[in-house]
Amino acid sequence: MLNALKIQAFDPRNAQEHEYAAANRMENRMRAEREPDDPPVTLEEDIQRWRNIPPFIDVKAWGVWNEDRSELIASASVAVLHVEQNQHLAEVEIEVLPAYRRRGLARRLLALCVDVARQENRRLMMTATTSTVPAGGAFVRRIGGELGLAMHTNQLLLADLDRNLVHRWLERAEQNRADFELVCWDGAYPASELDAMADFLEVNNTQPRENLDMEDWHITSEHLREFERSMMAQGLRRWTMVVRERATGKFVGYSEITWHPSRPQILEQGGTSVVEAYRNRGIGRWLKAAMLDKITRELPDAKVVRTGNAFSNAPMLKINDELGFKPYRTRYQWQVETQKALNYLGARQHERAYDQSTAD
Numbered sequence: 001m002l003n004a005l006k007i008q009a010f011d012p013r014n015a016q017e018h019e020y021a022a023a024n025r026m027e028n029r030m031r032a033e034r035e036p037d038d039p040p041v042t043l044e045e046d047i048q049r050w051r052n053i054p055p056f057i058d059v060k061a062w063g064v065w066n067e068d069r070s071e072l073i074a075s076a077s078v079a080v081l082h083v084e085q086n087q088h089l090a091e092v093e094i095e096v097l098p099a100y101r102r103r104g105l106a107r108r109l110l111a112l113c114v115d116v117a118r119q120e121n122r123r124l125m126m127t128a129t130t131s132t133v134p135a136g137g138a139f140v141r142r143i144g145g146e147l148g149l150a151m152h153t154n155q156l157l158l159a160d161l162d163r164n165l166v167h168r169w170l171e172r173a174e175q176n177r178a179d180f181e182l183v184c185w186d187g188a189y190p191a192s193e194l195d196a197m198a199d200f201l202e203v204n205n206t207q208p209r210e211n212l213d214m215e216d217w218h219i220t221s222e223h224l225r226e227f228e229r230s231m232m233a234q235g236l237r238r239w240t241m242v243v244r245e246r247a248t249g250k251f252v253g254y255s256e257i258t259w260h261p262s263r264p265q266i267l268e269q270g271g272t273s274v275v276e277a278y279r280n281r282g283i284g285r286w287l288k289a290a291m292l293d294k295i296t297r298e299l300p301d302a303k304v305v306r307t308g309n310a311f312s313n314a315p316m317l318k319i320n321d322e323l324g325f326k327p328y329r330t331r332y333q334w335q336v337e338t339q340k341a342l343n344y345l346g347a348r349q350h351e352r353a354y355d356q357s358t359a360d
Contacts, residue, residue: 005100006069007108010061012050012077020047023063026072030095034132034329039263045234052233054226056082060116064096064105073100076109078116078125083223085215090122090338094139106139111345117338124213124335131330144340148212149310149333152317154325156305161292161324169289172282176243180252180283182290185240188228194221200242200251203273208310213335236260238270241291243283252278255287257295257305267295269307272316284319292323 010019021043028040053059057079064074079091092113096105117125126148129136173182189197198221205216231238236258243253256270274283295302308331309317 005067005073005105006065007062007112008065010063010075012053012059012061015050019063020050022065022070022072023050023075026063026075026095026097029097033098034130036132038266041260042262045260045262048233048235049230052230054223054230056223056226058082058120060112062109062112064100064109073097074105074109076113078113080116080120080122083217085217087121088123089214090117090120090125092117092125092127092336094127098135101135107345110143110341114338114341114345118342123338125338125341126212126333126335129332129334131332137332137334140334140336143336143344145334145336146211147332148214148335149208149210151308151310151331151333153306153308153328153331154320155328156307156320156323156325158296158302158304161296163296165322166289166292166296169282169285170293173286173289176282176286179247180243180245182286183242183244184290184294185242187238188232189224189240194224196251197221197242198224200254200275201271203254203275204271206276207273208312210310210312211335212333231258234260235262239291239294241287243274243287245278251275253283253287255291257291259299259302264299264301265303267299267302267305269305272307279315284315288319288323 010023015023024041024043024046027046031038031041058081059077059079061077062075063072065071066073074094074096076094077092079093081089081091090113094106094109094113113125117123127140127145129140130153198219201219201224202216237260238256238258240254240256242251244250245252253274255272257267258270259267272284272287274287292305295305305325306328307320307325309320
């Protein structure tokens, strides 16, 4: 019975041990649906992720417990960034286990999310779904959501990597070494480079946003360090490669990968960007080739590299296609006007009241 299911607030930074354990079990069941090839995430990793959310991100979350209060079967969260940009946005996530869908749980959780968005004066809610869980996209459409950005998650099987192509790209990059140097960092950015990296990462604002109602993000060095602290607390590893212009000392391009030692076979490609004035000089291929060369030499357990690319990001798609990346799944980023979601909830409440009156 729906009324037997209890919705309870979940404080990700300060939950009880049994709450963390139940949330981890549910998250792994949802991950198995989204990413059936991947191993589960450990309880400790999830706990550290929740406990180390950066302080400038305010998160409200809820879990739905099953009839005997032993397992979580649905969850929702609203994240609000207290920064100067995009103060109209709230990030929303709602998940329901397959056996409990089409029972009104997502709608009940949506009502809680809408309340938070209104209290925070956020006129737009953003959420993401994947092609592997089509029920998510169907729900977002029902509540009035519009597609803002579609991205391929592309995957490279390292066993299929053309090593000769990588070596050719590295040889071609030698012509750039007189003017540029390639630097690699393992882990956090050096303290001496933090301000420069915060300025340089503005380059990510040039990546396609398609129809997203989103302003440029301007990350500070303090925010950057908080993100890194959260990453390190989870036990994640990161390699960052940057290309620096020798004459000016400026960073002109970068590429990153992250992975967790408990899942060494799966590498996640983070950002790869080149400053516009330095494009078409082979710097992107240099970064990609150098990273893949390092991976194949130093990470023997690695099996796949995954990366996300907007459908409209033709230059990066071209590089990844040449390297042998293949489509793995599709990620959709949606935007829902808070008022539209409120209207949907009101209409559904009216329908339920009408159904009850006719039944009586």
